[in-house]
Amino acid sequence: xxxxxxxxxxxAKDDRWIALVGNPNxxxxxxxxxxxxxxxxxxxxxxxxxxxxxxxxxLGTDLQIKVLDLPGSYSIAPESFDERIxxxxxxxxxxxxxxxxxxxxVVDATNxxxxxxxxxxxxxxxxxxxxxxxxxDRVKRKHQKINIELLKDKLGAADIIPMSATEKWxxxxxxxxxxxxxxxxxxxxxxxxxxxxxSVNEVLSPLAASFEKDFKSTPRLAxxxxxxxxxxxxxxxxxxxxxxxxxxxxxxxxxxxxxxxQKIIARLKSLGINAQTLEASYRYGWLDILLADGESLVIxxxxxxxxxxxxxxxxxxxxxxxxxxxxxxYFIFHSIFSWATLPMNLIDSGVHAVGxxxxxNMPAGILKDLIVEGIVGGxxxxxxxxxQILILVFFLTLLEDSGYMSRVAFMLDRYMTKVxxxxxxxxxxxxxxxxxxxxIMATRTIExxxxxLITILILPLMSCSARLPVYTLLIAAFxxxxxxxxxxxxxxxxxxxxxxLGTVTALLLAVVFDKFIKLxxxxxxxxxMPPYRVPMMLSVTRQVYNxxxxxxxxxGKIIMTMSIVLWFLVYFPRPxxxxxxxxxxxxxxxxxxxxxIEPVISPLGFDWKIGVGLLTxxxxxxxMVSTLATIYNVEGRGEGVISVSEALRSDTDPETGLPRYGIxxxxxxxxxxxxxxxxxxxxxxxxEETNSWKWPLFMVFYMTSLAYLSSLIVYQGGxxxxxx
Amino acid sequence: xxxxxxxxxxxAAIVGFNGDxxxxxxxxxxxxxxxxxxxxxxxxxxxxxxxLKVRDYYISIRRKDAGKIQVxxx
Numbered sequence: 084x085x086x087x088x089x090x091x092x093x094x095a096k097d098d099r100w101i102a103l104v105g106n107p108n109x110x111x112x113x114x115x116x117x118x119x120x121x122x123x124x125x126x127x128x129x130x131x132x133x134x135x136x137x138x139x140x141x142l143g144t145d146l147q148i149k150v151l152d153l154p155g156s157y158s159i160a161p162e163s164f165d166e167r168i169x170x171x172x173x174x175x176x177x178x179x180x181x182x183x184x185x186x187x188x189v190v191d192a193t194n195x196x197x198x199x200x201x202x203x204x205x206x207x208x209x210x211x212x213x214x215x216x217x218x219x220d221r222v223k224r225k226h227q228k229i230n231i232e233l234l235k236d237k238l239g240a241a242d243i244i245p246m247s248a249t250e251k252w253x254x255x256x257x258x259x260x261x262x263x264x265x266x267x268x269x270x271x272x273x274x275x276x277x278x279x280x281x282s283v284n285e286v287l288s289p290l291a292a293s294f295e296k297d298f299k300s301t302p303r304l305a306x307x308x309x310x311x312x313x314x315x316x317x318x319x320x321x322x323x324x325x326x327x328x329x330x331x332x333x334x335x336x337x338x339x340x341x342x343x344x345q346k347i348i349a350r351l352k353s354l355g356i357n358a359q360t361l362e363a364s365y366r367y368g369w370l371d372i373l374l375a376d377g378e379s380l381v382i383x384x385x386x387x388x389x390x391x392x393x394x395x396x397x398x399x400x401x402x403x404x405x406x407x408x409x410x411x412x413y414f415i416f417h418s419i420f421s422w423a424t425l426p427m428n429l430i431d432s433g434v435h436a437v438g439x440x441x442x443x444n445m446p447a448g449i450l451k452d453l454i455v456e457g458i459v460g461g462x463x464x465x466x467x468x469x470x471q472i473l474i475l476v477f478f479l480t481l482l483e484d485s486g487y488m489s490r491v492a493f494m495l496d497r498y499m500t501k502v503x504x505x506x507x508x509x510x511x512x513x514x515x516x517x518x519x520x521x522x523i524m525a526t527r528t529i530e531x532x533x534x535x536l537i538t539i540l541i542l543p544l545m546s547c548s549a550r551l552p553v554y555t556l557l558i559a560a561f562x563x564x565x566x567x568x569x570x571x572x573x574x575x576x577x578x579x580x581x582x583x584l585g586t587v588t589a590l591l592l593a594v595v596f597d598k599f600i601k602l603x604x605x606x607x608x609x610x611x612m613p614p615y616r617v618p619m620m621l622s623v624t625r626q627v628y629n630x631x632x633x634x635x636x637x638x639g640k641i642i643m644t645m646s647i648v649l650w651f652l653v654y655f656p657r658p659x660x661x662x663x664x665x666x667x668x669x670x671x672x673x674x675x676x677x678x679x680i681e682p683v684i685s686p687l688g689f690d691w692k693i694g695v696g697l698l699t700x701x702x703x704x705x706x707m708v709s710t711l712a713t714i715y716n717v718e719g720r721g722e723g724v725i726s727v728s729e730a731l732r733s734d735t736d737p738e739t740g741l742p743r744y745g746i747x748x749x750x751x752x753x754x755x756x757x758x759x760x761x762x763x764x765x766x767x768x769x770x771e772e773t774n775s776w777k778w779p780l781f782m783v784f785y786m787t788s789l790a791y792l793s794s795l796i797v798y799q800g801g802x803x804x805x806x807x
Numbered sequence: 808x809x810x811x812x813x814x815x816x817x818x819a820a821i822v823g824f825n826g827d828x829x830x831x832x833x834x835x836x837x838x839x840x841x842x843x844x845x846x847x848x849x850x851x852x853x854x855x856x857x858x859l860k861v862r863d864y865y866i867s868i869r870r871k872d873a874g875k876i877q878v879x880x881x
Contacts, residue, residue: 158836194863197838314832360824363835385818385846385860392848392865401852493867497855506856530830607830607872608856609837612865 094137094181099265100149102176104169104205105189106198107155108613110217113248114189115152118258122625123152127486127618128510129611130155130528133165135172142262151183154527157197159204160315160362162609163530170318173208174325177308178298182210185241185264187257189215192222192229192245196370202238203366207275207307209300211241211268213260220247237373239276241269249619273301277369279310283361286350287313290343298331310362313347391614395490404494415478416582419471419551420558420575426470431726434463438724453650456716460724461646464712465638465705468552469631475548476517476630477623483510484618489610496608502590503597505534506608512538512589515545516582517630519765523772531606537596539772540782543765544589546582546757548634549704553756554581556708560728561749577753585757588789641702642709649673649699649710653717668718687755687791688748688798697755704761745807751798758793760786808880810857810873813847819878820844826875834876838862844881 094100105111107129116123119138124131136152153172154165161167176182188205190198205212214235222229235243242260246253279287287309294305312319323340326332332340348358398404438459445451482488488510496506507529515522522542529535546554555578562577652673668674669691676698677691684694692714696707708727715730734743760766766779773779813819821843824831839845839861848858848865858867 157833160832160836162830162833196862197864200836200838357824357831359832360835360840363832363838364840367835367838367840385844385862388848389865392860395849399849399851493856493858494851496867496869497851497853608867608869609830609833609872610856610867611837612858612867 094149094151096181098149099146100151100183101185101187101261102151102153102172102183103187103189104153104201105155105215106157106191106194106201107611109155109189109191109198110248111155111189112152114187114215114217114246114254114257115150117248117251117254118150122629124626124629125619125622126480126483127613127616128483128488129613130163130165130525131483133524133527135168140258142258142265146262146265148184148261148265156201158201160311160318161321163528164535165527167317167321170321171325174321176208176210177300177304178325178329178331184211184268185261186210186212187215187261188212188240189217192216192218193225195229196367196374199238199370199374200363200366202240203276203370204307204311206239206271207303209271209304211264211271213257213264214238214240214243215253215257216243216245217248219245219253220250237376239272241271271303273303275303275306277365279306279365282354283351283356286347286354290340290347293340293343297336310365313344313351313358314360314362319344389614391486391612394615395612398487399490399494404490408491408494411482412582413579415475416579417572417575418478419474420555420578421572422474423470427467430467430469434459434466435724438463449654452654452717453647455724456654457646457650457713458643460716461649461709461713462638462643463724464727465552465642465709466635468555468705468708469634471551471555472517472548472634473627473631475551477627479513479517480623480626481618482513484616484623486613486615488513489612492610493612500606502593503534503537504590504593505529505531505538505606506610508534508538511542512545512586515542515547518547518549519543519545519762520768523765523768526772531604533597533600533602533604534606536600536602536773536778537593539769540596540778541589541593543760543762543782543786544585544592544758546585547704547762548630549762550581550756552705552708554578554753556711556728556731557749557753560731561744561746581753581757584754588758592785637703637705642706645699645702645706646709646713649695649713650717652676653714668714673714686799687794688751690743693748693752700761701763704756707756747798747801747806750801751794754797755790755794758786758790760790808878810845810847810859810876810878811870813878813880815847815849818844818846818881820881822877822879824875825877830872834868834872837866839866839876845878 103111103115108127112123112125112132115121115136115138116125118140121138123136132152132154134154138150138152139147140150141147153169156166156169159170159173161170186205186208188202190202202212202214216229216231229245231243231245241264244253244257244260246257287306290313291302291305291309294300294308295302300308312322323337326337351358351361398407438455441451441455441459445454492506492509495509499506499508508526511522511525514525519542522545523539526535526538529538558574558577562574565573567573653668653671655672669678673695674691677695680694680698681691684697689697692711695714696710699710700707711731712725712727715725715727719725719730731744732742735741736743760783766783769779769782770776809825810819821839821841823841843861846860848860850857850870854870856867856869857873858865
């Protein structure tokens with residue numbers, strides 16, 4: 084399954100546009116959604132937005148603008164890949180003419196000083212800055228006050244709009260303010276709001292002066308850039324890259340800058356000043372005094388334990404915390420199986436009813452066969468898994484939106500580093516249970532490339548929701564529905580086992596990859612712990628809806644197409660004589676292809692029918708189910724739409740009279756699906772994120788080998804032990 | 808002394824940084840500057856990360872990094 088396509092419409096030269104910037108988890112995307120009417124994913128985890136997104140907003144009847152949403156960042160200086168996007172954007176605004184008309188600096192009002200750090204950097208860019216003071220509902224609930232007018236004057240912002248994206252107020256005022264700024268921009272002061280004096284001034288001024296001259300910047304922007312470029316090597320690299328790309332400086336000029344930078348760092352060092360912390364010291368020095376001065380600003384108090392802190396006494400307890408986490412995982416995977424039974428049966432009866440209706444009401448012929456056997460049979464077999472996927476996505480969204488996932492990262496960082504991963508790998512890996520593609524995108528928040536790469540490499544082993552139909556079908560057909568040890572439901576337990584098999588193997592492989600990938604790990608773990616929040620029902624519903632929609636669209640497009648194509652391949656060539664249907668199917672086009680690969684897969688316990696499914700599931704894993712459905716529907720003609728699990732169970736070899744498939748084949752096939760490289764979309768994303776063919780090809784190779792060998796061991800080992 | 812000498816619940820003020828603290832620039836950008844007070848909230852088991860309250864928010868960092876942040880008890 085693929086995500087709905089991202090919004091990356093280009094911004095044209097004469098477009099009016101604004102940019103949203105802010106710290107991670109400050110509510111940027113929620114405001115973006117309200118301005119544009121779009122429904123991008125929002126959550127309660129720092130770093131949900133990992134790429135730039137463009138939407139449109141209407142300000143009154145006559146003004147349409149574009150809105151750019153950027154990943155959350157604590158500073159213009161980047162530490163991770165998603166933050167680098169922000170830095171590159173800001174440098175485009177500085178050195179290219181493509182400036183936004185207005186910057187909306189989204190600020191979490193409950194955490195002013197740290198949020199205003201980034202705002203203060205934005206104020207230097209010669210672009211009007213409107214501060215969207217978000218989460219004011221919580222400031223009010225705590226009976227705190229913020230003197231908006233005073234804050235606006237002291238900061239020198241164009242405007243400050245108090246608002247609450249969750250309670251949906253203040254957005255209208257924000258729109259009005261944006262419109263005012265587009266029509267009459269507030270000019271910013273050309274000097275830095277804090278003074279750099281003494282020896283630091285002396286050391287930095289040659290650099291600031293040449294920025295002023297070379298790029299015609301205000302002194303404010305020139306000094307701001309000088310501070311930042313001296314402090315951060317990566318920022319200097321981006322500077323060089325932009326300046327060369329836009330032909331603003333000759334190679335000699337860039338060399339001069341490089342030498343000047345080195346000289347400044349050395350001189351600062353000899354003065355006992357750390358260049359790395361210089362910019363932050365000046366800005367926080369200014370902000371802390373400014374905030375302490377205000378009559379009614381929120382006062383920092385580190386003594387008060389928040390409500391979340393008390394909840395964490397239980398949820399992140401050294402012993403109970405990890406146990407609770409495992410319990411939650413078990414509960415989720417198990418409930419996928421137990422809770423979905425009723426709605427699945429309902430959909431199943433619906434599909435049968437439709438099939439029966441067509442059978443009784445349509446004249447016989449090829450078209451009728453195609454509709455009943457190909458379309459209703461194939462697509463219907465997939466539709467019944469919708470409830471399971473919705474339940475899974477519902478729970479995963481709850482975990483993320485409540486703020487729990489940051490705690491999981493905190494609790495498990497130690498264990499994750501032991502296997503070569505990172506605490507921040509947890510969220511991408513768990514996202515992989517729904518779909519590997521957003522999971523791989525989410526790895527962008529991992530700062531260290533080595534840990535990020537290993538997370539990407541193992542991520543497709545997390546059983547995604549497209550495997551769910553395959554597992555469920557095989558479990559329903561071959562695993563007895565009974566309870567063992569008095570409380571363990573065997574079918575549900577088997578499903579949980581498949582999830583654990585994938586996850587545990589992924590972690591073991593991480594250890595191996597960590598040993599063999601010769602990259603330096605620059606890993607560190609700095610993570611904000613957001614407060615627990617009651618998940619916004621609208622946002623959870625949206626997530627579930629979007630996933631359901633993607634699944635249905637997939638069923639509508641890929642699976643319908645595959646089913647129709649496959650139906651032709653199974654249906655034709657028509658038998659000349661009155662052969663029975665089974666041998667006709669074996670001689671169909673699909674049957675021939677299936678039997679061609681049969682020798683390769685028969686050691687795993689699979690016959691040609693499964694083989695055809697393995698081939699078609701390269702389009703999407705769940706196509707295995709619709710493929711089998713189409714094959715059996717063509718075979719069992721005229722009896723209405725067939726239940727695939729029933730058909731699998733009762734399929735017998737005409738020569739021996741024995742059942743074709745048993746529990747051993749089912750387990751072997753499930754294990755194959757746990758490991759196999761099947762989803763082409765995943766490898767396309769890996770190609771993009773790693774910027775090479777090497778890693779996706781390596782993944783296809785290792786996953787295919789792993790799948791084949793594991794199934795071989797399961798099937799042949801099982802046979803030696805006397806199972807069938 | 809460093810943050811690692813603090814017990815959960817204890818408060819201290821940041822004095823400076825030791826040696827090759829990774830992501831030092833990031834920590835100061837997030838407001839962990841000399842003179843700023845912090846409270847150790849908890850430590851994850853088996854030398855896992857520690858959680859601090861600083862300014863108006865909670866942050867967790869690894870223990871090896873916490874050991875490079877010098878503090879003075881309050």
